Every structure is written in structure tokens, then in C-alpha cells.
Amino acid sequence: MFENSIILLDWIGIVVFTITGALVASRNQMDVIGFILLGTVTGIGGGTIRDLILDAHPVLWLDRPQYLVVCVAVSIGVFFTAHLVTSRYRLILWLDALGLALFATAGAEKAASLGEAPIVAITMGVITACFGGIIRDVLGKEDSIIFSHEIYVTAAVVSAASYISFSALGLSRELAVGLALAAGFGLRAGALAFGWSLPRYKPRAPDT
Template structure:
């Protein structure tokens, strides 16, 4: 794994862990719950990715990731009260984490399988599953059920990275551009309410009485 991907991996874990800890602060939980929710959020997407790829789970092989989550949770526990709007910060940290982790997941999927399609899917999983698990466990409205673009941002970022890597664009520019693409889409959704066309219910077909 390229060094810039390794650093991005740690950054993604820390950012997602911070969102988990901020969620714990909003629920006024204790320090142990902070660490648990931060760790679940930080490693959740990568865990699902590795299990699906059939490779050793990354944080089991390198336990520093768990330490990063714990340290992040403790830091947030003692500083969250300084933030004016924890939910606002949570959403934007989540956007950055999604963008970074979508690229990390796509890179690992491509390295393990060599398939661009699988790489894009593992990028989406890595970038979104931690946040989804966080929201479900904490009883928060899930980003998936909100109208603003979420999963699509990870999809575009991962696809951009995979496409640029296929063209031979020199690292880490392919990762940076993919990350910026994902973040731009998610940031637009947060700032301007960008959405995709949603399903509109229609009356069912009348039952034939004949």
C-alpha cells in the first residue's frame, strides 16, 4: 500500500471516530461509550470491506487503528463542549471522512481483486458503512434516509479515483482528485441541499373486476 494511502487510512479512521464521539456527546454518554461509538464508526466501514474481500481485518492486523479511535474519543470527550454546534461539525467531519475513506476502500479493493467495479463498491462501503452504523446505534436519523446526496458522493469519488488510476495518473494526484470529487458532492448536498430525483408514488393499477 502506498504511503499516502496509509496516511489517508489513519486520517479516515480518526475523522470517523471523531464523528462517533461527537454523536456520543450529543447523547451525553460516558467515556467508555464515547470510545465504543468512536471505534465502531472509525473501523466499521473498513471491517465490512475486509470481510467481503476475504482478507484479514485491518485493525486486527494493525491495532494502532483502535488506539487512534480511543485517543480521538478521549480528546472529543474533553473538548466537545467548546464547539458551538456539534451536529454541524459532525456533518462536515463526516463529509471529509467519507471522501477520504472512499478512496482508501477503492484502492484496497483494486489491489485485492484488480476489478474496477469491485473497487468502486468497496470504496462506497468503506466510506459510508461506519457512519450508517453510528447513526443506527445512536438512534440518529440515518444519512441514507435523508434526501441529501450521501452514498452517491462516495460512489463518484471512488469511481473518479479508479478511472484516473487506470489512466496512469501519477499518485497521489489520482487520490486527491477522487477525494475532492467526493467531498465536493457531499459538501454541495450539505450546503445547498443537493438531491437526486426520488421515487414518486403512483396510484396502483385498478383491479380488473371481470
């Protein structure tokens, strides 16, 4: 049951992030193979890096090749429907916010299930949530979303840390996941809607 819950979060996150990768391909007017490339690396990139670091065997898409099939199918679907979306960049941001919360929670949950320390589990959640988007932005020649002025990586930290904290408090798995998703997505949604951000570093003259 516990393993199935991780798989479900992976499934939803993969579909959502694949869509964002394919939409970036549409913004770059790529061919269908480009859509598949960007969609697939975005959908499974973060989870792949997580599993490699955790030495989890096998890596998620080697164990379930259907992940690749879905990435390809979703990417092709976006190739034929992306023109229906008026503001593709805005949609990318909101889908990315959902995928961020899903993958941060799933990554932390998987690491915790393997017996990793809480700080490691939180780190794996952040890696799972952020690295697929980083690869997408690099290949799509987009300004990386992690450098956006609004809160981004912090939202992934909040999702991952919330799941680990709620689990440690003895909450049920379903409630811990639900609260973690709500916390991460809510924070990122607020950042998108209201421009929330943390204080930023400002250059200043060195002390003399």
C-alpha cells in the same frame, strides 16, 4: 509506497470518523465508555467490513492495533472537548463529508490493489465510506445519514469511481487520489451547502 498511501488514507479517515462517532455520543450524553464505543466502531467499522468481504488478512486493526489506540484516545479527547463545539450536528455533517471521501477513495484503492474488478473496487469504496456511519447512527439512535435528503451515498460512489477511472487513464496515484477526494468531498459539500439532491421516488397510484 503504494501500501503506505492506503495506510495514510485509512489513518486520516479513521481519525475523522472517530470524531463524528464521539460527537454523536456527546449528543446522547453518554459516558466516556460510550464515547469510546461509538467513536471506535465509527472509525474502523467500514474498513473492517471491507476487509472481511475482501478476505484481506489480517483485518486492518488486527494488523495495526495502534488504530484502536488512536480511536480510544480521540474519543476520550472529544469527551472532554465536545462542549466547546456550538453546533455539534453541523460539525458531524462536515467531518462526515470529509471522512466519506477519504474512505471511499481508500476502500476503492485497497480493493484495486488486491486485483479486484473495477465495479468491485467501487463497491468496496462505498462500503468502507458508509457502513461506519450507519453503525454510528444505529447505536446513537440518530436518523441514519444515508437517508438524508441531500446527496450522500452518491458522493461516495463518485469518489470511488473517480479514483478507479483516473487510475485506468494512467494518472499518477497522487493525482488520482487528489482528484477523487476533491470530487467526492466537493459533491457532498455542495449538497450540504446548497441542498443538492437527486430526483426522489414519489408514490403514485398503480396502473389499472
